[in-house]
Amino acid sequence: MKASQFFISTLKEAPAEAEIISHQLMMRAGLIKRIGSGIYSYMPIGLRSVRKVEQIVREEMNKAGAMELLMPAVQPAELWQESGRWEQYGPELLRLKDRHNRDFVVGPTHEEVITDLIRRDVKSYKQLPVNMYQIQTKFRDEIRPRFGVMRGREFIMKDAYSFDKDVDGMKASYDKMFNAYTAIFKRLGLNFRAVAADNGSIGGDGSHEFHVIAETGEDDIVYNPNSDYAANIEAAEAVALIAERAAPTQTLTKTHTPSKGKCEDVAEFLGVPLDKNVKSIVLAVDIENQEDDSATQIFLVLLRADHTLNEIKVSKLAGLSNYRMATEAEIATAFNTTPGYIGPVATAQKVTIIADKTVANMSDFICGANEVDYHHVGVNWGRDLPEPDLIADVRNVVAGDPAPDGNGTVGICRGIEVGHVFQLGTKYSEAMKATFLGENGKPQPFVMGCYGIGITRILGAAIEQNFDAKGILWPQSIAPFEVVICPVGADKSEVVREEADKLYHSLIQAGVDVIIDDRGERPGVMFADWELIGVPHRLTIGDRGLKEGLVEYQNRRDTEATKVPVLEIHAHVLAQMSVA
Template identity: 75%
Template sequence: MKASRFFIGTLKEAPADAEIVSHQLMVRAGMIRRVAGGIYDYMPMGLRSIRKVEKIVREEMERAGAIELLMPAVQPAEFWQESGRWAKYGPELLRLKDRHDRDFVIGPTHEEVITDIARREIKSYRQMPINFYQIQTKFRDEIRPRFGVMRGREFIMKDAYSFDKDVDGLKITYQKMYDAYSAVFNRMGLTFRAVAADNGSIGGTGSHEFQVIADTGEDEIVYCPTSDYAANIEAAEAPALIATRGAATQALTKTPTPGKAKCEDVAELLGIPLETTIKSVVMAVDAAEGPTKIVLLLVRGDHSINEVKVTKLAGLGDARMATEHEIIATFGTPPGYLGPIGTKQPVTVIADLTVANMADFVVGANEAGHHITGVNWGRDLPEPDQVADIREVVAGDASPDGKGVLEICRGIEVGQVFQLGTKYSEAMNATYLDESGKPQPMVMGCYGIGVTRVLGAAIEQNYDARGIIWPEAIAPFEVVVCPMGYDRSESVRAEADRIYGELVAAGIDVILDDRGERPGVMFADWELIGVPHRLVIGDRGLKESKVEYQGRRDTEATLLPVGEAVAHVASRVNAALGR
């Protein structure tokens, strides 16, 4: 490719709405242009990187045995009504009507469509296992699209869907896809972790997220540096920090705590460790018939409730935060002084694993300006109705695998794999005939990679003050040849053309900047765009039979003999790409 025949739309300034580095640099490097909130044109420079991401994904999907197809972006509402997600998905699902007043959606994902394909096409156990995938545009109507391609409304995604005859088969397929995803992100040159995750609105029984490590990531990742344990903070296990419950040593005492509604303030007032206080959180579960169920969640004062864990508990899938009116009616006081002793109405008490083993702790007295100290299970209040892991882990907690302590970092989710089970096949009657001729629901998995999101994540992990630093595998070009005075010096032009031609012949993705720009402009453009390798050719160097090479991460340039330049650059590129 020659620059004069390509479109290079670099900008000196980023738009005011670009909040994070990847958004700023993708706009400035001429990779994207905003059309509407969360919707972008992918310009030629950006599209080249997208196509390279797609190529890697396709190669690894096919290596894992997945078969490519293409499903429609516009989906009939009937499928979503069958699965139950029409009512549950929420406002992110863009709904529309056609001219015949029939309901459709713009697909944010394709579980329903692929299940319809399977129930029509797969009849026998002999046709499984099978795994279909596509690379296609999705749409999710985010309430606040932001961060460029990181949280847009329209985006490109690779989604795959597997069908097995039983759970054992699903586990084999799931592992293949897990391994394929690891290969994809390794080939892209990204630093990532695969972490245990919550299945969210997709449903199912098991999931892993692939998180690119970056300080600007929206997700918190919990991991153990001395073992393989890793999880999204929503799914990370929080073992009890107290092995056994101690004996009571304090008398139960109602203690004035005027104006001290937070555990931190109560601990400071009473001169006690924060770890001896209990934080009360009230949730409500509405019933189709009868009164709303009020649930009191108890965690240690220095901990936080993990709402995702709570909603995984039996009967709490639709739990919501209780209103102030509900709290006053149940406890007799507004939030701030709530506790399990002396409630106005009966409540279900769920204690965190650590709380269940505490002794001599402090709770709200259900009276404004008062707490109760010296509280003990059994003596002062009944054992909790349920004991469960309902808190978020904190750095320094013991790793659940017993092999060290946990640390927390931030990450950007670029892929996720799910064990769906029979959630969709049962809802949509996707069955096959087993070996005995009996109908059975297909066992499904689904697997997604955010193709356009990968670009933003890669940049968040690879940039400096001058611009992007692309890994070779997904850079728009692997090498740029920068001739000094291409339009003025015949010798420079001839050598640049020769080197360019030999690099092309060697299979290197190279661009020759033949625009005749000044060196400062030329270098600034390519550093901003982030091409990994640069060769500079000028009259001064050619007089000594030298050209200048500099890797995008290098602090200084290196002079190379003209005759060795192509081999040197090609070997660097090939080594980075593992070829």
């Protein structure tokens, strides 16, 4: 490849709209150009990295026995009506009408299309399992597209779908995909974690997200530095921090806490640690009821004061899937007080008390007294109030919590989701009446899994994890070029041209993806461009060095260049590449 053929247009400054480093660097390096909000063109250099990611994904998917197909981007609405998502999916679904006024969508995902294909062609359990994938442009009409390719509207995704005859089969297909994803992200050269994720109604090990670890990530990941355990904070189990409830040592005392409506203020005022306090959160669930259509059930959730509520966990408790925060009026009725002084002792009205696992084992704790400016001190379960109606994990994990796998304590890091494997079960096959004849001769719904990788998002995530002040630090496997040769003063020196050309061809012969900068730019411009673009290995060939028989090698991650004898440079580059 010759730089003069490429469309190299780097910028000193990123456009103001680029808020995060990957967006800034991709714009500055000229990898992408903005066409509209959340819509980009991939320029020749950027597309090279996209294609390398695609190829690694494709090879590992094929190796895992998945078959590549290509489904349409524009899909008939009928399929979405069948699955129910035509109604359920929000405005992210780009809907449109064709010239005959028929409804279509620009596909954000393809569960409906693949389920339709499989139900038409797979008639018997003997044809199962089937796993099909595609690499395709999708559209999701984000309300606020930003961060470049990290949250664009149009993006490239690899989406795979497995069809099995039973749950065991689905789990085997899932494991294959889990392993393929692990192989993919290793080959991509990224620091990543497979993270147990919330997966709606299926439970168990039914869903993992693959996260690239980066400080700028949007998701909190709970991980065990001593094991493979990792989970999205939404799904990570928070264990009880107190193993067993201690016997009461204090008497219940209603204490004046004037204007101390926050746990932190109460703790300071009373001179006790924050973790002796219990926080009260009041939730409401509106119950549809034929006789009385305005019935509302009130729940009091109790957390230790230094913990925070995990809304996903709460919503999975029986009867709480549609919970909302209670209004001040509802609180006044149920507790006869105002927020800040609510507590579980002697409520004005019967409420359901849900204690977090840690709170359930607390003794001599402090909580609101259901009277303005008063708290109870020395509260004890069983003595001062009945045992909780429900004990459950309803809080977010914090760093230092014991690991759920029993192996030390967890840390929390931030990650960027780039892949997701998901046990779908029969959600789509039942809705769309997609069945096969089982071994018993009876029709059964396919048991499905789905598996996504954000191809273009990986570019952004890789950069968030790999950059410095000068630009991108591509992992070698997805760099637009592996090696760049910068001839200095080639216009004036025949020998520089010759040596550069010789090296260029010898590296091509060796199968290296090499580009030579034949634009005739000054060294400073060449170096700055290639450092910004992030090519992992650079060779500088100039008259001065050649007089001593030397060429400069610089690894993009090193601060200094190394002088290498001309005769050894070819081998030196290959050696550097093999350890990258």
